[in-house]
Amino acid sequence: MNRRWLLLLALLLVGCVSEKGIIDKDGYQLDTRRQAQAAYPRVKVLVIHYTADDFDVSLATLTDKQVSSHYLIPANPPMHGGKPRIWQLVPETDLAWHAGVSFWRGATRINDTSIGIELENRGWQNTAQGKQFTPFAPAQINALIPLVKDIIKRYDIAPQNVVAHADIAPQRKDDPGPLFPWRALAAKGIGAWPDASRVAFYLNGRSPYEAVDTASLLDLLARYGYDVKPQMTPAQQKRVIMAFQMHFRPELWNGVADAGSLAIAEALLEKYGQAG
Known part of the structure; x- marks a missing residue:
């Protein structure tokens, strides 16, 4: 390749570098240099659930065609490299069917604007004393905390929009129930709690x-x-x-x-x- 072609190639490369914000696509170009101010994240709500079943059944249910959730946390997450392992079943960019018919703070179709986290937990059983809920294992809550903090930070989710499934669908749902440690999580900056x-x-x-x-x-x-x-x-x-x-x-x-x-x-x- 002669010097003339080398010079031309160099100029083209310089041109590419100077075209910052221009993205080449197959058959068209995108100019991303002017971004709108009226742009907001899709995700505004974080919904906490329990699965009401064991891990294997929960995983099978949440990867079937009827329901889904973005994340599933085992009752006792396996540790890998000193960190608990969490299952991501749906990318955050995609809609998961975890909220169902729902309502929160004036909005419906909460699936469209939320991320769902399922916790492996047996839920409640009927006893002579009424509904008895299953406690959450400390290891499970310890795995949940960094995940939730990360989601809240990335989407700037307001404390009052970190909710229970029961909050957004009270006629149908009880989860995650009264044993979920909302107060302890609020002390760590997760969710709302009154003074x-x-x-x-x-x-x-x-x-x-x-x-x-x-x-x-x-x-x-x-x-x-x-x-x-x-x-x-x-x-x-x-x-x-x-x-x-x-x-x-x-x-x-x-x-x-x-x-x-x-x-x-x-x-x-x-x-x-x-x-x-």
Whole structure:
């Protein structure tokens, strides 16, 4: 190759370098040098589930054609190189079918805007004392924490949008249930939690178990983000309150409107704002 061609090649290469932001495709070019400001991540919500089955059955179910989730964490994750192994079943760029018919803070079709994490856990069993939920293994929660922190950071997910499956589908779901450590995770910067001092302020000396008007509590829950409809039956209203209590007042999740639940809802609204 003579010097003339070498010089031409060098000029072409310089031209390529100077065309930063121009991407060659098969049959066309993309100019990415001017990016719109009104661009937002697809992912706004992180949903936590339990599988209600063992790992092998859960993995088979979540890789079948009916349902899916982005991640599956075993009850006791195997360690590799000192790190717990987590199964990614769906790329984050793709939609997974984990939320189903759902609603949160004014939005429906939560599958479209969320990442789902399934935790291997037996869920609940009926006993003489009622529903008894299965505890989560510390190793599983320890594996969950860095994954969730990474997702929250990458998509800038607001604390109030880290939710339980029961939060977004209270009429159908209980997971991850009252034994999931929401409070401990909030202390690590994961998810929402009310400030105890503000709960006490709104409680104003009342017993937390003092009965309050159901409609007043449901109004606060609707403002915070739960799906509350005027035509709901008493049983449906109870399911919404129960979902809220399992998340934010897990020591008593009987679905009864009381002063403690009302104070927690008021403190959450003060801290995180209302939906919309």
